[in-house]
Amino acid sequence: MQQAFVAGGGNLGDLLLFLANLNAAGYAGSLDRLMPTPYLAEAQTALLSSFDFGNSLFSCPTPAGDGHGLFGEGNCYWLLPAAHTASYASNNGFAGFNEKAGGLTGGVQGALAPNWYLDVGLGYERSSIGGDFFSANGDIFRGGAALKYIRDRWLVAGSVSGSVARYDTSRYGIPIGGTATANADTTTLDLRLRFAYAFGNETFYVKPLVDFDAVGLWRGAINENGAGALNLQVQSQNDWLASAAPAVEFGNQWQTGHDIWRPYVRAGMRFLSEKNLNATADFTGAPAGVSPFTITAPLDQVLAEVSAGFDFWRGKRYSLRVAYDGRFGAHTSSNGGEVKLRASF
Numbered sequence: 001m002q003q004a005f006v007a008g009g010g011n012l013g014d015l016l017l018f019l020a021n022l023n024a025a026g027y028a029g030s031l032d033r034l035m036p037t038p039y040l041a042e043a044q045t046a047l048l049s050s051f052d053f054g055n056s057l058f059s060c061p062t063p064a065g066d067g068h069g070l071f072g073e074g075n076c077y078w079l080l081p082a083a084h085t086a087s088y089a090s091n092n093g094f095a096g097f098n099e100k101a102g103g104l105t106g107g108v109q110g111a112l113a114p115n116w117y118l119d120v121g122l123g124y125e126r127s128s129i130g131g132d133f134f135s136a137n138g139d140i141f142r143g144g145a146a147l148k149y150i151r152d153r154w155l156v157a158g159s160v161s162g163s164v165a166r167y168d169t170s171r172y173g174i175p176i177g178g179t180a181t182a183n184a185d186t187t188t189l190d191l192r193l194r195f196a197y198a199f200g201n202e203t204f205y206v207k208p209l210v211d212f213d214a215v216g217l218w219r220g221a222i223n224e225n226g227a228g229a230l231n232l233q234v235q236s237q238n239d240w241l242a243s244a245a246p247a248v249e250f251g252n253q254w255q256t257g258h259d260i261w262r263p264y265v266r267a268g269m270r271f272l273s274e275k276n277l278n279a280t281a282d283f284t285g286a287p288a289g290v291s292p293f294t295i296t297a298p299l300d301q302v303l304a305e306v307s308a309g310f311d312f313w314r315g316k317r318y319s320l321r322v323a324y325d326g327r328f329g330a331h332t333s334s335n336g337g338e339v340k341l342r343a344s345f
């Protein structure tokens with residue numbers, strides 16, 4: 001704003017006059033409505049949901065016993081309806097927001113060779129993000145594959161997964177500008193390695209594991225409409241982040257008639273390599289020579305992750321998993337549930 005004032009205002013003159021007549025609280029609130037906040041909110045949710053989709057690719061366990069260890073896997077088709085709600089509190093000047101999302105993922109796993117399994121999955125999710133002065137509704141398409149090596153009590157696996165999202169985005173109540181709208185695209189790529197080992201037996205087991213992820217985020221350039229000189233032109237942005245997520249799972253297994261139950265509880269931490277995401281933008285009405293501005297969305301670098309549920313097998317053909325998943329940080333809270341249906345072949 002100061003650069004635009006010094007340069008004569010350009011097409012931002014009416015905005016500068018409006019801001020000059022506000023008190024401190026009104027001035028600060030008006031600046032919040034001028035920033036590309038929703039596009040960073042979309043990037044934050046894309047980052048965390050990439051971890052969840054990677055988890056869905058570890059899919060077709062078999063019950064312990066009958067020659068299978070605690071990591072026994074089989075050939076199966078699987079279908080996963082899931083939903084979650086999340087809240088991101090205001091942090092260091094960045095406005096908070098909420099997300100609601102639900103979708104359906106499905107896939108197939110088959111044995112490639114003794115001890116080797118390949119799992120392939122595709123999914124769709126509908127996401128709605130809202131803050132005090134913006135909203136975004138997006139369609140997210142996901143795909144990925146996991147290759148697993150299982151021997152005795154060891155599991156070593158790697159996965160590659162990604163997503164393409166398009167959000168219809170609106171910024172409301174822009175000072176003297178009304179509402180700005182835009183389509184915003186975000187693409188993710190998640191590369192994961194997982195190592196795990198199981199102690200105990202089906203009566204009671206302890207399974208420490210760790211995931212190492214490298215996540216790429218690609219955000220396309222954005223050109224808003226509807227707010228005249230106050231439309232934002234947001235630059236494209238590429239980011240890479242690393243993550244380490246150690247966890248411990250506890251569980252047991254029992255049989256009632258032909259039915260087998262395996263309840264479990266998992267708790268761990270996730271550590272992110274980066275502490276923020278950035279977005280750089282300028283106004284279409286800014287005077288020539290005024291440089292773009294950059295805003296920052298802080299990330300919680302340490303997150304607690306918990307999961308609890310059970311696997312259920314009926315005979316040798318059908319099984320399901322019912323689970324709760326939670327993720328919590330200093331400014332982040334997410335709660336979700338899933339039901340995974342499986343049919344062996």
